[in-house]
Amino acid sequence: MRLQGTMQINNQGHLEIGGCDVVGLADTFGTPLMIIDEDLLRENCRRYYKAFTQDDGDGVLYASKAFLSTAVARIIHKEGIGLDVVSGGELTIALAAGFPPEKIFFHGNNKSANELRFALSCGVGRIVIDNHYELELLEQISAAEGYRPSVLLRLAPGVDAHSHAYICTGQIDSKFGFNIFGGGALNAVKRALESPHLDLKGLHCHIGSQIFDLGVFRCAALMMMDFLQEVRDHTGWTAPELDLGGGLGVYYTSGDTPPIIEEYAKTIKDAVLQKCREHNFPRPRLFVEPGRSIISPPGTTVYTLGSSKEIPGVRKYVAVDGGMTDNPRPALYQAEYEGIIANKAAAKPVEGVAITGRCCESGDMLIWDLAVPRIEPGDLLAISCTGAYNYSMSSNYNALARPAVVLVKDGKVDIIVKRETWGDLSRLHCIPEHLF
The missing domain is CATH 3.20.20.10 (Alanine racemase)
Incomplete structure (x- = not known):
């Protein structure tokens, strides 16, 4: 992944943006998480x-x-x-x-x-x-x-x-x-x-x-x-x-x-x-x-890796905890992105994987071919250049909550959009009286 803006790999081998360790941001604010430089x-x-x-x-x-x-x-x-x-x-x-x-x-x-x-x-x-x-x-x-x-x-x-x-x-x-x-x-x-x-x-x-x-x-x-x-x-x-x-x-x-x-x-x-x-x-x-x-360039979205599925001779799928709900562009426009394993950013790639989202759609793919080091559930994937037409086009499909958005600068972080909760998803729903 090409590093842009204040992105760098720090002494711990982690991706850093705006002087903030991405691993620390994920620990504090959870994932998926949109980070703006x-x-x-x-x-x-x-x-x-x-x-x-x-x-x-x-x-x-x-x-x-x-x-x-x-x-x-x-x-x-x-x-x-x-x-x-x-x-x-x-x-x-x-x-x-x-x-x-x-x-x-x-x-x-x-x-x-x-x-x-x-x-x-x-x-x-x-x-x-x-x-x-x-x-x-x-x-x-x-x-x-x-x-x-x-x-x-x-x-x-x-x-x-x-x-x-x-x-x-x-x-x-x-x-x-x-x-x-x-x-x-x-x-x-x-x-x-x-x-x-x-x-x-x-x-x-x-x-x-x-x-x-x-x-x-x-x-x-x-x-x-x-x-x-x-x-x-x-x-x-x-x-x-x-x-x-x-x-x-x-x-x-x-x-x-x-x-x-x-x-x-x-x-x-x-x-x-x-x-x-x-x-x-x-x-x-x-x-x-x-x-x-x-x-777009100031935006980076961070996900946590979860399940995987390897089809011998075809490809290895690795799922993240977001997908087309927070980034519908690959499904809509066949858009392509670069990514890096944020907690192993200095490690050399050893295999290629396909990054899939968690939605109930075969088209919920974020990156079809990403070179990664040895990965395991819990690792963090950072996808770059996601500032535009990601959060703004996001949805609650599968009743997934929209991610939080944070602003980073000089080692300081501020939350600028709070993460939706499961409770938010039913906040506007109403049950007619005759159903009681």
Whole structure:
């Protein structure tokens, strides 16, 4: 496993993160346990801030769908970054953390009327309109309740992100956004500009996730700038803002070669400036919405090894005390991860095993081929780069409780999400009176 951030192997041969021995963390907080390296989280935020905001005044918004807690929201805010949310629940968590609502963009392809009213009453910075239904709904609510929100329109630019089909979002055949091709996007812009109850600030696109090809981001930026010029030709309106979403990929396994944050920033800025010169178009304020590339590398999940099953000539299965309930990505996207036996981190591998979860599904596999030293029940497996789309996509399947999340820095540890208990699992259940 590639060591990232503050990870190191200490004198006891144990994996250490943020100056904390992972074995000690597991003893104290139990497993499965998600560990967040605060220094690496802050470093990623600062690199984005420097690449986009520090000199050019562009905006960086953390995509909270990757992982959100009140503590993480506090860190994001302290590092000068805004937030994008996609539900009333995410907005509630952000506000509970004291996050300034004017630095929040509200996304989503099917916001309810109650969510829109909540966003309006909170005074979020932007509402990103995804479709004609939502445009009309927001206009009606704003007119009835006396609001004039600042909005962006989400577009589908028709760009293939060359990623897993389930995480590509900017192609023509997508549930998200107004299509540029076919006239839907231009009609939506005209409709929004005509409304006295909406203040159209700009346009937005997001082409997908876990993208390594910078050329795809460049293509999206060029297409969006061409469309801004088309809009100006048809309406006379010059968009002051352009939000290009997120999607920058990260390292999970040895075959991954993600670009660095600074290369990503230069690529899209250069593309925008090229089109500004070509069209004599004033440079819009740019926004980007990274999630995975900020929070995934700082996250590590620790499990305890349990049962095993060896099939001669086929493979050896080793089960852990978590699985697809806390990390559904391998089952959903065939995602791959690296791992290390945290209490034997300095030991040499002697065999290959398949790491399986404890859920009642054959597809509950975390790593199909992991080289390990001599292992036994009770050993600890640490899987790296699990900060994004693990806890945030977790479930209670098989009535398993969600893990705790801790933040580590300089040898200190703080719990930021408590472990669910078995009692929590029935807390919202009700038995009708006639069943007694």
